[in-house]
Amino acid sequence: MSNSKLYKGSLNTIILKLLSENGKMYGYEITQKVKDLTKGELNITEGALYPALHKLEAEGLLDVEIAKVDNRLRKYYKLTESGTKETVSKLQELAEYIKTMQNLVNPKLA
Amino acid sequence: MSNSKLYKGSLNTIILKLLSENGKMYGYEITQKVKDLTKGELNITEGALYPALHKLEAEGLLDVEIAKVDNRLRKYYKLTESGTKETVSKLQELAEYIKTMQNLVNPKLA
DNA sequence: AACCATACTTAAGTATCTTATGCATAAGAA
DNA sequence: TTCTTATGCATAAGATACTTAAGTATGGTT
Structure with a gap:
């Protein structure tokens, strides 16, 4: 998926979010969209x-x-x-994760 | 480590960053420090x-x-x-990861 | 006496991903 | 016209990072 291990665990969030934006997508399309949006940094493997x-x-x-x-x-x-509900929840989790990590790594802002 | 799978892959980054801040720490101290800094949201298991x-x-x-x-x-x-060097690199990866994910999830800012 | 906090260790199981292979159609390059 | 690349999906084997759980040991609290 990427050289950075941090992406582990975020694939589902990515899939759900893309589907919530684009209505419907097929697998190959998702891989291309992600490559596009991340300028090649993130390549989802089949x-x-x-x-x-x-x-x-x-x-x-x-x-x-x-x-x-x-x-x-x-x-x-x-x-x-229920997928739509799960998407909301996953996105909240992501926001929470980012906040928590920034707090850990950048404690001067706490 | 937490209910959110997103933390998978970020443990090393957390350890290295805490050590770079605090000079030296022991295992149990790390678990308590993380629990503290995250107000109980993140509990690192032994x-x-x-x-x-x-x-x-x-x-x-x-x-x-x-x-x-x-x-x-x-x-x-x-x-x-070399641990100090690796810490810098891990923190850059984290910043990059956060940027990429925000781009994917919040494309209006792109 | 029982329990919780401190402190470290490790084994077994699970989940997520990588790597590799396979099938199939179509388009473009050599 | 043959080879490669792109499109499109599937899955098995292996690696890795974690959870869960059990074990060892000291010391303070109820």
Whole structure:
């Protein structure tokens, strides 16, 4: 996913947030979007992404819709209702994490 | 370490930064300091901390000094020279990670 | 006497990710 | 026209970082 271990644990948050912004996306599209938005700093590997999508679906946070474009398969994912709630919660967790870490690392601001 | 998976991968950064601030610390002290600074939000478990300290020592980033206080053992850790360098690098990574994630999650600022 | 705080250790299990491989279609370069 | 690259998904094996849990030991509190 990246050379920095810090990204461990943030993949689900990224997926959920992107879906909440873009309505529906397919896996490959997500990898490209992330590469784009981060100017190449963050590259999500397929080996991480697809199992993550399957798990989120199994947990009922995502719905799938299969499409065929140019004779190629695409699996579009979108948030379910509970997926939308989870997105809010994950984003709060991220904000909280960032605040906590800045507090630890930059205690002069505390 | 915490209910949020986001902390996965940031333990080493936390240890190194605390040592760079406080000169030398022992394991138990680190857990208490983190609990303090984060008002209880982040609790580092012993099962995570002690192996991490041993590994950082094995990598040459930390030096150990054993002390006996009140008939109890303490192992004080402090940064080596290369540990100090690594701390700088880890803190840069953290800043970079935060920037990237805010970009992904808050793209209006991009 | 029982419990909690201090202090360190380590083993077993889990989760997340990397690395690698595989399948399949299409477009572009050599 | 053959080879590479891009598109698109899937999954198994291994690495890593953590959780959970148990163990050892001292000392203060109820």
